Amino acid sequence: MNCPKTARIQEKNSQDLIKSLKKVCHAELASLNEVILTHLEQRIPQIAEVAKHLILAGGKRLRPLLALACYRALDCTPNNETSFKMVELAASIEFIHNATLLHDDVVDDSPTRRGRPTANALWGNKPSILVGDFLFAKAFELMLGANEKRVLPILAKVCQTITEGEVFQLAYLKTFDLDDTILLRIIGSKTASLFAASCEIGAALLGESEETQKGLHHFGYNLGVTFQIIDDLLDYIGDTVSLGKKVGDDLREGKVTLPLHIAYQKSHDGDKRLLEDIIKRSGSNTSDFDTVISILHKSGAVEESYTRAWHYANEAVKGLSPLKNSSIKNILENLGASFIVRDN
Amino acid sequence: MNCPKTARIQEKNSQDLIKSLKKVCHAELASLNEVILTHLEQRIPQIAEVAKHLILAGGKRLRPLLALACYRALDCTPNNETSFKMVELAASIEFIHNATLLHDDVVDDSPTRRGRPTANALWGNKPSILVGDFLFAKAFELMLGANEKRVLPILAKVCQTITEGEVFQLAYLKTFDLDDTILLRIIGSKTASLFAASCEIGAALLGESEETQKGLHHFGYNLGVTFQIIDDLLDYIGDTVSLGKKVGDDLREGKVTLPLHIAYQKSHDGDKRLLEDIIKRSGSNTSDFDTVISILHKSGAVEESYTRAWHYANEAVKGLSPLKNSSIKNILENLGASFIVRDN
Numbered sequence: 001m002n003c004p005k006t007a008r009i010q011e012k013n014s015q016d017l018i019k020s021l022k023k024v025c026h027a028e029l030a031s032l033n034e035v036i037l038t039h040l041e042q043r044i045p046q047i048a049e050v051a052k053h054l055i056l057a058g059g060k061r062l063r064p065l066l067a068l069a070c071y072r073a074l075d076c077t078p079n080n081e082t083s084f085k086m087v088e089l090a091a092s093i094e095f096i097h098n099a100t101l102l103h104d105d106v107v108d109d110s111p112t113r114r115g116r117p118t119a120n121a122l123w124g125n126k127p128s129i130l131v132g133d134f135l136f137a138k139a140f141e142l143m144l145g146a147n148e149k150r151v152l153p154i155l156a157k158v159c160q161t162i163t164e165g166e167v168f169q170l171a172y173l174k175t176f177d178l179d180d181t182i183l184l185r186i187i188g189s190k191t192a193s194l195f196a197a198s199c200e201i202g203a204a205l206l207g208e209s210e211e212t213q214k215g216l217h218h219f220g221y222n223l224g225v226t227f228q229i230i231d232d233l234l235d236y237i238g239d240t241v242s243l244g245k246k247v248g249d250d251l252r253e254g255k256v257t258l259p260l261h262i263a264y265q266k267s268h269d270g271d272k273r274l275l276e277d278i279i280k281r282s283g284s285n286t287s288d289f290d291t292v293i294s295i296l297h298k299s300g301a302v303e304e305s306y307t308r309a310w311h312y313a314n315e316a317v318k319g320l321s322p323l324k325n326s327s328i329k330n331i332l333e334n335l336g337a338s339f340i341v342r343d344n
Numbered sequence: 345m346n347c348p349k350t351a352r353i354q355e356k357n358s359q360d361l362i363k364s365l366k367k368v369c370h371a372e373l374a375s376l377n378e379v380i381l382t383h384l385e386q387r388i389p390q391i392a393e394v395a396k397h398l399i400l401a402g403g404k405r406l407r408p409l410l411a412l413a414c415y416r417a418l419d420c421t422p423n424n425e426t427s428f429k430m431v432e433l434a435a436s437i438e439f440i441h442n443a444t445l446l447h448d449d450v451v452d453d454s455p456t457r458r459g460r461p462t463a464n465a466l467w468g469n470k471p472s473i474l475v476g477d478f479l480f481a482k483a484f485e486l487m488l489g490a491n492e493k494r495v496l497p498i499l500a501k502v503c504q505t506i507t508e509g510e511v512f513q514l515a516y517l518k519t520f521d522l523d524d525t526i527l528l529r530i531i532g533s534k535t536a537s538l539f540a541a542s543c544e545i546g547a548a549l550l551g552e553s554e555e556t557q558k559g560l561h562h563f564g565y566n567l568g569v570t571f572q573i574i575d576d577l578l579d580y581i582g583d584t585v586s587l588g589k590k591v592g593d594d595l596r597e598g599k600v601t602l603p604l605h606i607a608y609q610k611s612h613d614g615d616k617r618l619l620e621d622i623i624k625r626s627g628s629n630t631s632d633f634d635t636v637i638s639i640l641h642k643s644g645a646v647e648e649s650y651t652r653a654w655h656y657a658n659e660a661v662k663g664l665s666p667l668k669n670s671s672i673k674n675i676l677e678n679l680g681a682s683f684i685v686r687d688n
Contacts, residue, residue: 042508043508106469126451156485160479160482166474
């Protein structure tokens with residue numbers, strides 16, 4: 001079915017673009033909410049409490065939204081059996097994402113997320129680990145409900161890939177002995193893989209051509225890399241209130257992200273030693289943090305990070321070429337750019 | 345295909361019976377090992393290291409063995425496509441089980457398992473959580489490989505049920521304010537559900553009658569309850585060397601298991617106060633432990649636990665009635681009883 005063509009969307013602001021996407025997908029998002037709530041109504045009250053604390057905390061629902069939007073860019077027929085399957089798959093993606101967040105917050109010992117105390121801060125690590133497992137299991141159940149042969153392997157694979165990325169990152173804590181390839185592998189596995197899966201499953205569900213599915217995978221993957229580079233940058237130069245989490249988390253956890261790696265590469269020996277010392281101590285005082293921010297700026301790492309993010313945002317757009325023109329395609333084309341100017 | 349009938353198996357010893365089962369299923373077990381090893385060969389060395397540490401540590405592989413044995417009790421045709429699917433499903437079950445063990449050991453802060461330090465003791469909690477997630481994802485991939493509509497929902501559901509049981513148990517730590525129903529729900533969810541799923545998936549895969557599948561579910565469930573009651577008892581009266589883990593873990597973790605609950609119910613007020621005090625403190629010194637063991641014996645709780653275990657072992661056998669007579673059926677019939685006289 002051809003989707004309505006509209007005037008080119010002008011908003012470059014991420015929040016406005018996401019609002020536009022939400023408007024286009026409002027029917028599916030309403031179903032998504034219902035599916036999520038139904039699956040969180042639990043016989044075990046503590047599971048519902050912990051899961052709802054995170055999932056209903058006002059996260060952006062970016063990944064299921066991308067999944068629904070990419071699906072709608074291919075087929076605008078509302079409320080048929082396939083669109084309901086798509087909603088279940090989108091819910092499955094949101095559950096996978098939130099399961100990884102619950103476990104990440106334990107692994108990283110994070111105190112806040114989405115502007116609220118984390119589940120591990122409120123209830124301890126045990127419920128977070130177990131409810132994370134529960135959400136993975138729920139995600140499996142939801143995928144199986146859709147039971148589509150082309151979709152299931154994508155989602156099964158992505159769960160592995162995310163975990164591989166997390167474990168891989170553990171091996172590179174507190175060291176500058178890494179390179180672009182390693183960092184892109186971490187970003188690719190941890191973040192971009194789920195963006196890619198989200199964007200391509202609609203095409204897989206609809207039985208679209210391999211070219212279309214691969215294109216949407218490429219779009220999602222590069223959009224995910226863009227998103228993560230900016231996320232890593234905002235962890236230094238962002239604002240706690242806008243982000244809903246503390247800045248400086250990566251430094252405290254000893255994570256050398258792309259901006260910090262670039263700063264190290266571009267710095268003279270004196271600053272290199274300073275950065276090494278701070279990351280080894282997982283420096284968390286204000287003075288350490290200010291030192292790193294100052295080096296990020298003066299080395300040109302902030303600018304270079306933006307340049308890299310633009311590269312991936314432009315690359316993402318190429319993946320959309322198999323799609324027919326539509327208002328949704330237009331929004332998707334601008335999404336990467338909007339991530340770069342976002343502040344949360 | 346009719347399976348060979350042999351003379352009635354006489355061994356009542358658990359290890360001998362399991363050896364007999366392994367002999368009957370040796371071809372499938374060899375394939376199982378290959379599948380497990382192939383799926384543990386990882387691009388990320390730390391994942392392979394942590395996963396192999398646990399999975400190759402000489403665990404009994406009881407659940408996949410039960411799965412293969414129940415399958416073979418229904419169909420003895422070796423090396424066909426279905427039997428290979430069954431091996432993949434059995435590997436999936438072993439991965440689910442080991443994922444829950446990795447997470448359990450973090451949740452319980454356990455120092456040893458299968459006679460060796462736990463993964464969390466060796467490498468810390470982070471790799472254990474993440475590699476547990478990885479094994480769940482691998483389990484899911486393996487299930488999808490078999491892609492059987494009657495099997496997948498059983499395995500998706502059981503992952504949820506296990507986690508529900510774990511979370512439910514957290515709500516009842518350090519308290520005697522519980523009853524038989526609550527304890528059986530915990531045992532049923534945490535342990536018996538995976539035994540039940542293991543035993544019934546072969547019937548589901550082969551498209552056997554609902555009666556047969558339900559029978560094998562009943563067998564597995566009751567066998568699992570038997571196993572867990574004895575496991576809980578051995579945590580007090582067992583031997584560290586035979587068990588491969590420390591005795592007294594449950595008491596240290598503040599878990600009121602069935603034997604302790606029975607002891608509390610059967611004790612006079614003085615001993616009740618003693619038990620309450622010890623469980624509140626999660627008493628872990630030798631004197632506390634000896635006090636509890638003494639109360640377990642004098643209250644008759646040890647005997648009563650054995651009586652209950654026998655009840656479930658006998659109940660398990662009823663589930664096997666739809667099966668034709670065979671040497672495997674004969675072994676399975678004796679398995680519950682052998683669990684009761686086991687020492688590890």
